[in-house]
Amino acid sequence: MSTARSVSFAIRRVRSPRIRTGNLRPTFQQIPRARFSTSAPTRAEESVTAAPPKQSKYTTDAYPNLKRNPNFGELTDAHVQHFKTVLNHPSAVIDGFTTDATDDIEPFNCDWMRKYRGHARLVLKPQNAQEMSEVLKYCNEHKLAVVPQGGNTGLVGGGVPVFDEIVISTARMNNIRSFDENSGVLVVDAGVILEVADKYLAERGHIFPLDLGAKGSCHIGGNVAANAGGLRLLRYGSLHGNVLGIEAVLPDGTIIEDLSTLRKNNTGYDLKQLFIGGEGTIGIVTGVSIICPQRPKAINVAFFGIESYEQALKAFLEAKGHLSEILSAFELMDGRSQELVHKVTGLKKPLDGSYPFYCLVETSGSNGEHDSEKLEGFLEHVMGESIVADGVLAQDETQAQTLWRWREGITESLSHLGGTYKYDVSIPLSELYQLVDDTRERLTKVGLVGDDESYPVREVLGYGHMGDSNLHLNVAVRQYNKEVEKMIEPWVYEWIAKRNGSISAEHGLGIAKREFIGYSKNETMIKLMSQLKKLYDPNGIMNPYKYM
Amino acid sequence: MSTARSVSFAIRRVRSPRIRTGNLRPTFQQIPRARFSTSAPTRAEESVTAAPPKQSKYTTDAYPNLKRNPNFGELTDAHVQHFKTVLNHPSAVIDGFTTDATDDIEPFNCDWMRKYRGHARLVLKPQNAQEMSEVLKYCNEHKLAVVPQGGNTGLVGGGVPVFDEIVISTARMNNIRSFDENSGVLVVDAGVILEVADKYLAERGHIFPLDLGAKGSCHIGGNVAANAGGLRLLRYGSLHGNVLGIEAVLPDGTIIEDLSTLRKNNTGYDLKQLFIGGEGTIGIVTGVSIICPQRPKAINVAFFGIESYEQALKAFLEAKGHLSEILSAFELMDGRSQELVHKVTGLKKPLDGSYPFYCLVETSGSNGEHDSEKLEGFLEHVMGESIVADGVLAQDETQAQTLWRWREGITESLSHLGGTYKYDVSIPLSELYQLVDDTRERLTKVGLVGDDESYPVREVLGYGHMGDSNLHLNVAVRQYNKEVEKMIEPWVYEWIAKRNGSISAEHGLGIAKREFIGYSKNETMIKLMSQLKKLYDPNGIMNPYKYM
Ligand SMILES: Cc1cc2nc3c(=O)[nH]c(=O)nc-3n(C[C@H](O)[C@H](O)[C@H](O)COP(=O)(O)OP(=O)(O)OC[C@H]3O[C@@H](n4cnc5c(N)ncnc54)[C@H](O)[C@@H]3O)c2cc1C
């Protein structure tokens, strides 16, 4: 009998009305201090950033209406020479302008999904705010457009150029500046990789208050610029609350030094907030200070098969009630997404049967026994009342990691299918999954969905952070296809706007959503946003053709 | 034997090495669902907003250098008539301009501390965003300066006029607009009183993520405008993270409708954040949507006597370790503040002896037994290791409330002494209390502190939200006195700046701190702030003479 099976058995005992809660305690494990990581490679996924196996079109071909802004300057040898002098380090400049560096530049031109591809011929990697300031000031003076880039894991094409914008990467800004164990405040360079920071914190009994599937590649500056949400927002709250300070550079070279390490500091407008979710359109974040909670000593992960969305919603409300302060994630996955992960990764399924819905529930707390007791109460309830149909509970860290892979592996697995139209949306909980059904029905009706190569759409599936009312609708296509796109957009945005949802919950606007911002923000808001953009970036050089 | 004494005994048992933890369980109580409130009047404090018993000077006399901005218009009969027509309700206008309404207007002219007093002759109370828009637009066109006012409990003079600014009160905007039990999102008018909202939530199993001593009077709009921190920031985080949306009106009458009820909504610059802590200088908040956590089922409150600040710091770190996710408050009070509360309220002291420091520790969780066990572990440790000298543990809600009064009653008790110079500051934990000692020493050295009426300073004391590194330094004076002020300011700000602290942790800038913002924000930041102010309020009519 495999481990997973025996785990499954452990929960099935909970289902049986004859077995009382008390008996179950030994099957719940207190998982040691160390945190989960899904970065261990599995068969099909070598690394979370491995690019899908196909070549992408230029964004300029996919969006023929986009025209290069004629006000922008053109790169010259003299410009490139200037940057080389300022940055003065061989690895600080990738020069595809005066030399042939196509292969080195390609990863900076192309996004993680291979959906967007730019024509940049220069990548700059300043090492600190001062260098960043000199670079940006020069670009601004010469009206050279730029794209800030962190780990390039963004999912809306925001971090890659469209035309010949200069890529400014934070890859060489990777120092952890300080950590205070009393307060839990961490100060880092913008280019520190999320997983690196979290490992550093783990050694000091703390945890980064953000976690997501791309943690092995994404930069903290990129997370802040994208206002990433991730897997544990439910527990630790948003970056707007956790980021205490930033250091950033405006296009005119102004260095904003606002790296406060204080939890409370009511001395004026909270300017840093504009950079959180600003997607590199008003300046570049070079440093971040953030408050990090204590690392939970005990982590439990359970995985359920569920018969309907209504039951999944019930399970979530029960989890909130029973698990309360220790609930750290409640993730929803539909059956199709899990079949896909199974096919791509070859992982053994955690449950025997097949269900239309699955949920992953995580608890994190300071006392394993208490947490297990709470979880027990929850399990007893949801299984006793048949809210969930079947379930497994991780018995150790490895099993917990494996269960997480069923959730975290979806994005990566999707990328093996071809292209994906991704819609990362907020919808009131009661209707969250309806969007997936409606989309599938709409595309099926017009004959776009099918199993053989003649159909453009392979699959319509959904999953997401249920705890935050955040659904990821994914339309997996054999190749990006205008006919499919037209059937979905703007229909999908209208659907969301009707329910007062958000057309971008956590992935941001980038190039993918910029035209559709009107579905989530009214004209006044857009006017006020343009006003801010003009205030900070009057020449419009910061990440053009994106955001709005 | 009084109840308090027997409670005290219950904890003293924890100290004794002979008695094991297991025996203690029965003495820990699970406190029922209902929340604490300190609004029940005690002997000396009839209501938290009762004003101190003395008449205040006009701010224009206290700050003779302040000159009325000559660009501002002067009120005329026609203006007043216009407002009466627009608002069209007898209680919407307090007209001290064309009639004698001095008594009715006085409470709007004078702040809670009776430290600041303005010359307003008109108070307007619009009832919704539309009315607010018409009022502000008219004021802007006629360059009539205004002061937004909520519950008028602010502690930096930000909510009262200096010259003849029109007071715009949110008192008539007091509807609870909606509440969603699935998501916990509450939408309210800006004028809803904090305690009213919290009671409403209590009936629905939720809690407002902010609590403070002035809850019976302050408005949620005022809380947001002040970015209030309060007693449970440690647990629920700041308003920057919890406020999901706002409705606000700009001076030109623009209504910002951004009342999102979604937890995640990455569709552009997070403009609402500028209003959180904006202190009414760029617009008036008329509505707020906020995410509210589930109400904890179990609340425990312990109160300790501690021999030194170093031990208090140790106790805090132990509390973080042992209580982790259930720690909801850790408040520090010095012996002097507690003597004062004793003298003013006549409350019976919770502990027998006298200590230089006291701490109040609160836990909130979903399972009383688990919480008690964690608290037990904590108590055993801090008492066993003699980190704390003595302590009591509330046995029921009434006792918990009484213990909280020792913390929440300080501000009010201070107001009975005469005037208070208040410094609400953030300082790294290791040096938090040092500021109080240094201030006392400084003032004593020059002979300003003493027990009889000939000394201007009665007492120098400190308390605060230790969990947030937030100290309230209070210099209680017999009357406001320039000599004392000059000895403290700017010395106190230099002291804080040297330690990279904040000169205003949670109370804001108002008129009290505006000159000193340079100690917490550098020139670049101030320049950027002025830029924003000009952008939104080009005529400078919004809350002039304040903020910066
Ligand atoms: C497998 C996978 C899982 C994911 N899961 C989640 C998830 O659960 N939740 C979630 O919210 N997101 C998720 N994402 C997307 C998410 O936005 C990114 O992973 C991450 O936040 C972006 O960081 P990055 O460093 O890669 O930024 P990039 O992709 O490099 O850039 C993102 C945006 O920010 C800008 N930017 C980058 N750095 C800076 C800077 N220093 N200053 C100013 N602007 C800058 C870029 O111009 C771009 O507009 C996932 C992505 C992948 C591939």
Ligand SMILES: Cc1cc2nc3c(=O)[nH]c(=O)nc-3n(C[C@H](O)[C@H](O)[C@H](O)COP(=O)(O)OP(=O)(O)OC[C@H]3O[C@@H](n4cnc5c(N)ncnc54)[C@H](O)[C@@H]3O)c2cc1C
């Ligand atoms: C006993 C006592 C205890 C306190 N404890 C705490 C504490 O623990 N933590 C803490 O942070 N503060 C505390 N405070 C001060 C705190 O700032 C206020 O109590 C509260 O947040 C202010 O709300 P209010 O409605 O009274 O605002 P007001 O005092 O009326 O106004 C405060 C500021 O906001 C502006 N303003 C008010 N309403 C609006 C609006 N709708 N739109 C735009 N601007 C507006 C005003 O112009 C002013 O600048 C305490 C005060 C008292 C008296």
